[in-house]
């Protein structure tokens with residue numbers, strides 16, 4: 160029996176009943192027009208791909224130095240590793256398994272361990288070597304410290320014996336990067352960065368590594384010594400750099416990134432501190448270099464040459480919060496666009512001295528920074544910058560995951576901001592000039608295409624997001640704008656007509672209920688509660704073998720929970736959380752649970768996961784807007800949306816592959832500012848039925 164527990168009951172007329180028996184929809188009503196506000200997406204029956212466990216369990220990732228410590232150990236820019244926008248989890252990288260592993264939230268314990276490691280590294284147990292000689296290198300005496308990162312300490316090495324050169328492999332002065340064998344990045348052998356240098360050594364714009372090896376307790380890289388970082392230059396220049404200087408940095412940095420990308424890697428941590436100039440007083444003092452390959456990863460598979468697969472793990476964050484791309488915040492697989500977005504923030508920072516998302520603190524800093532990045536349009540961010548900077552930002556934030564950047568075009572944006580006399584330029588732009596020669600040849604091919612659809616832009620909107628699946632003709636009915644007091648009678652009427660509730664949703668504290676004849680349920684109960692979510696009642700029903708089949712939260716914190724018999728589930732678990740609980744979902748996936756319903760109440764998430772849900776694999780798309788690209792990519796890989804929920808900030812989609820491989824469901828989505836009555840009827844006429852619905856954040 161339905162158990163109605165809502166507090167306030169008002170009676171008011173509602174526009175809430177529509178019914179369909181698909182076969183009965185009059186032909187004249189078919190194809191009814193859509194409101195202008197609707198945005199539709201659809202996938203037309205592509206064949207689902209075979210089960211790919213890599214989508215389900217963390218897949219091997221090339222990068223990894225166990226940078227989990229960064230989450231606790233933020234530098235002046237809040238460089239952080241491990242806390243994504245969706246959760247508070249921390250992530251480290253297990254070098255042995257080469258897998259991303261999620262570390263529980265044991266902040267204090269981790270922090271203690273980290274300090275211990277630092278003491279060991281610098282303490283008396285393993286004093287730094289006084290002299291260094293690696294394989295057949297000259298011998299160097301350790302001199303002054305050049306810098307210290309989260310992992311390595313970098314010292315000047317002064318040659319004491321062997322070698323005669325002023326530069327190169329036997330230079331009088333080199334940079335020695337030392338990492339203790341017990342350090343965070345060395346648990347399984349040499350630092351990950353060494354592997355990357357093995358492939359990338361000699362790449363344009365990277366310092367040359369001349370020797371690498373272990374001496375005593377330290378892994379040591381011997382590399383070209385460089386000068387100040389762009390952060391140092393900016394700082395000693397009243398925290399502001401000229402337009403010409405930043406334009407030169409832009410073009411040279413783009414060509415360095417182009418060369419790195421050509422070798423199949425993305426840098427993953429582009430920021431002012433990682434660009435160094437050549438040694439002052441040397442012929443290279445105006446030359447730009449990119450250092451720190453500890454977060455570099457492949458965007459192109461080494462063996463096949465194919466672009467790496469798209470994925471999103473919303474609690475995996477790698478990089479530096481201030482400069483990270485929005486995709487990096489959201490835990491998407493890194494690709495070339497991310498380095499360029501970070502470069503855009505770097506350039507604007509150097510030019511303007513500040514970025515609008517500086518100053519956030521606290522546990523959900525990553526979330527707040529990402530939200531602010533999404534809410535700041537290129538016009539706003541670049542309102543005090545010369546036009547090329549805005550154009551650059553617009554181009555790079557509208558790139559697709561696997562899109563090849565048009566480096567030539569990006570460089571050419573800054574053409575007019577750079578002086579024509581090479582010797583007077585504040586930064587050498589040798590790399591960009593080489594690209595310039597190519598530019599002449601390629602210019603005819605440029606700009607032949609259509610104007611690009613803007614991915615990131617659009618004004619934030621609260622909309623209905625409805626998802627439709629193709630299925631055999633059946634009876635479906637919807638009610639919307641339903642007040643608490645009217646719920647019971649609609650449900651009862653539906654039950655009399657042989658219908659069960661298949662989905663529920665809420666907008667402005669009124670309910671939407673979808674009832675249909677195709678659920679397979681044999682019995683159903685529901686509760687309207689002021690508790691999100693009401694544990695005692697749910698457990699009571701679990702005891703009676705009912706399982707949660709749909710759930711909706713209202714912005715006032717009320718919840719509507721529907722539980723049914725006749726489901727395939729044999730175990731269930733749910734979680735209420737202030738942030739999207741990806742870490743928990745990930746853990747439950749590994750235990751054989753799949754998300755079967757999901758909702759929000761205000762900014763809180765409620766997620767229900769079940770065993771024996773009939774899915775073979777499941778992924779998440781979470782964004783501050785409608786994640787169109789991600790959904791299309793998942794559709795193409797055979798996934799279909801099986802749950803949706805949204806707050807006023809974020810929309811989340813759960814996409815699943817079915818165990819029944821023959822299943823070939825056509826799916827469409829719609830975004831409308833009003834409840835999609837007309838559209839639903841239109842869909843019914845094509846045997847498309849609402850499979851999931853929610854109200855929340857999109858862009859219009």
Ligand SMILES: Nc1ncnc2c1ncn2[C@@H]1O[C@H](COP(=O)(O)OP(=O)(O)OP(=O)(O)O)[C@@H](O)[C@H]1O
Pocket residue numbers: 305306307308309310311312313334336366382383384385386388432435450451452453
């Ligand atoms: N070749 C070099 N020449 C001069 N200084 C250098 C060189 N390489 C690194 N440094 C200095 O040492 C610092 C730390 O180096 P690096 O960023 O490679 O270490 P890390 O431990 O990987 O740092 P992070 O925590 O940023 O990843 C740099 O910020 C820079 O100031």
